[in-house]
Amino acid sequence: MKKNNSEKENNKPGTAKFVMKGIGEYMRHNYPFLILFFAGLLAVSALNFVKISTAETIANFSLEDFEIGQIADRTIIADRSLPPDNIDPVSVTKGEKIIKKGFAITEEGFAKLKKMSASPLYIDYRAFANSELYLLLLSIMWYLLFTFISVNRKLLFKEPLLQVIFFLAVYAVTAFCGKLSLFSSPYSICIAIPSALFIMIVTILYGNLSALLLSIVLSIGVLCATNWQIPTFLLTLASSLTAAAIVRKIERRLDLVFAGLMIAVFNIVYVLLFSVIFNETFEELPKLMIGLAINGFLSGILTLGFLTPLEIMLNTASVFRLMDLSDTNTPIFKQMQIQANGTYNHSMMVAQLAEVGCREIGANSLLARVGAYYHDIGKMDQSEYFVENQVNGMENKHNDLNPTLSASVIKSHVRKGVEKARQLHLPQAVIDIIAEHHGNSIITYFYNNAKEKDPSLDEDDFRYPGIPPVTKESAVVMLADTVEAACHTLENPTSPRLEKFITILINQKMELKQLDNCDLTFHDISRIKAAFVNLLTGYYHNRIKYQNQQDPDEAPAKTEEAPAAEAPKAAAKEPAKPAVKEAPKAPAKEAAAPKATAEKKASAAAKTVKEKK
Known part of the structure; x- marks a missing residue:
């Protein structure tokens, strides 16, 4: 027993050390996001303190707006309790409805309004806490959910930064516009809240999941900023989710105007619905x-x-x-057609394969197509070293190089492609596809020769x-690139032979662990293969x-032999032409003319020489 207890005690420091090491590793890899989390929390806390410190017991209404017997146009609830005193024996209880919208203001209600308006401003530290x-x-919920939705995709710092900025903007607008009459x-406060605008932007830039998360967080934040007004929360949430649902299918910029009109219609429906419910x-x-x-x-116009x-x-x-990037009439593709026509045609075919493959598994087919268009732009500078561009009897450049140097030239197209992509200011998702379309696989042809x-x-x-x-898109582009290139070497490419060959190629990628980092399932791979x-x-x-x-x-050989074979027939069919007699002296004169001219030139030259002497 003592031995077991001692083993447990020895394991405790090891476990604690392991946990601390894990926390340290997490902080080292995610410190920008942690800094953003605490900075955002600090900023919203400052806004919250300003909101509460400037809160008035009677909101922002003047006592002059009310009189006894008047029909109240709003409901006023006491923010705190006010005990009776010697000057004013009226008491007010926190949470009490002093006046109610649609009802006449009584003497008691007006007296309580008067007492509330006379009370000094204060900071309710309990409400602040x-x-x-x-x-x-x-904030913790947002951080955890944002981390969860970013598991299967590469997360950039700009995305959570934009969400934090949008949240702070909505919270500030809601908190301080609510103080205006x-x-x-x-x-009415929902008129000033720009939630639909921000959700439309996030949906277009980062997708549906990111927009869904922001919709929920914004609505819950609005609930706090409006002092727990449920109608405001519901209307903000409904408008935000509607904006995300409408925008996600848009493919043209002009459609944003129509999206704004649709959101306007839905907002009218929502306010009618909630007015009836409440x-x-x-x-x-x-x-x-x-x-x-x-x-x-x-919201649509500003988006x-x-x-x-x-x-x-x-x-x-x-x-x-x-x-915009899928337009193949841009200068970069025109240049590729001239400098590397084989690579251009290969890229177009890879794009088709990647697009249908991603469409089958529900991935971003447009991103895959654009990534495939640009995946080999690094070959443009040394296009003659790649076999698809060696045409018209062009000698293979690698015949004069050793395998190691040839491999260096081949693999350099990935690095050059990334550099060109950055010069073209391509999106990071497209650059990632260029960098990952060969993974870290080995150039087997030159490796085997060198070995x-x-x-x-x-x-x-x-x-x-x-x-x-x-990502799935990057993996599909890799498979499409491999399949398109290899199938050119396949003789008699019938459907059964293509299926067997593509299966072999995909299995090789799996054996080399090139698909381990993406979340493709066996079902996805099967559907991709069928699409290919x-x-x-x-x-x-055929x-x-x-x-x-x-x-x-x-x-050509038959064409050259045809005239010789048909010559006798043509000669037989052609009628005889009458002979033409030629003048016998004409050739003699023509032959003598050059000779006479030469003699005249020689005599003239001799005469000139004598005169000089």
Whole structure:
């Protein structure tokens, strides 16, 4: 027993050390996000303190706005308890409804309003502590959920930074616009909240999951900023989710205008619905409907205006930017057609394969297509060293190089491709595809040739400098690149042979652990393979040979022999022409003319010489 206890005691320091080491590693790898988390929490805490410290017991209404018997146009709830005193015996209880919207103001209610308006401003530290705890829990929830949705994709610092900025903006607008009489009701404040605008931008730049998370966090933050007004929370959440749902299918920038109109319509529907649910009066309903409609429409217009600068600053692969990059009439592709025509055609085919493969598994097919277009731009500078560009009897440049140098030239196209992509300011997601489309696999052709001469060589000298694909799109581009290149060597590419060959190629990638870092499943790989086979079967389709079709290698020989064989027939058919007599002296004169001219020149030259003497 003593021995077991001692072993447990010895294990405790080891466990603690392991935990501390894990925490240290996590902080070392994620310190920018942790700094952002605490900075955002500090900023929202400052906004919360300012909001509470400037809160008035009677909100921001003047006592002059009320009189006894008047029908109240708002509901006022006491923020704190006020005990009776010698000057004013009226007491006020915290949470008590002093006046209620739609009801007449009584003498008692007016007396309580008077007492509240006469009370000095104060800071409710208890309310501040409660809201701080609430915001802390909200921040932790956001951090954990954001980490969860970023598991299967590469996370850049700019994405959470943008979300923090948007949250702070919404919280500040909600907290301080609520102090204005124009936005005093739980519904009218929604006119000023730009949640739909921010959600539309995030959806386009970073996708649906990121927008969904921000919608939830913004709405919960609004709940705190409005002092727990449920209608404001629900209306903000509904408008945000609607904006995300509408924008996610948009493929043209002009469609953002129509998206704004649709959000405006939905905002009107939501305010009508919540007015009925919460039994609100309809006196200000027309103004609310107009205001919320303007909010929705302006969200679409402002998104259209802010989107292009944000795309450039954040360098994101948004739908609109990818559509622009998918245009093959740009100068870079025109240059590729001239300098590396084989690589250009290869890239176009890889793009088709990658697109259909991603579409089958629900990945971003547009990103895969654009990544495939650009994945080999690094070959443009030394295009003659790549076999697809060696045409018209061009000698293979690698015949004069040793295998190690050849491998260096081949693998350098990845590094050069990344450099060119950065010069073109391509999105980081596209750059990642360029860097990962060969993974860290070995250039087997030159490695095997070199190994025959030197068995002790280092295989890392023949390894691509990248890393295995991290995303589904990058992995599909890798498979498409391999399959398209290899299938050119396959004889008689029928559908069964293509399927077997593609299966071998994909299995080789799996054995080399090139698909370990991405979240492709066996089901995904099976569907990708089927999509590849279907597309390539159509590409390598058969045609019917016409009866009079000639082999181009034999046609020229037959064409040259035809005149000789048909010459006797032509001579026999051609009628005899009458003989023409030629003048017998004409040739003599023509022959003598040059001779006479030469003699004259010689005599003239001799005469000139004599005169000089």
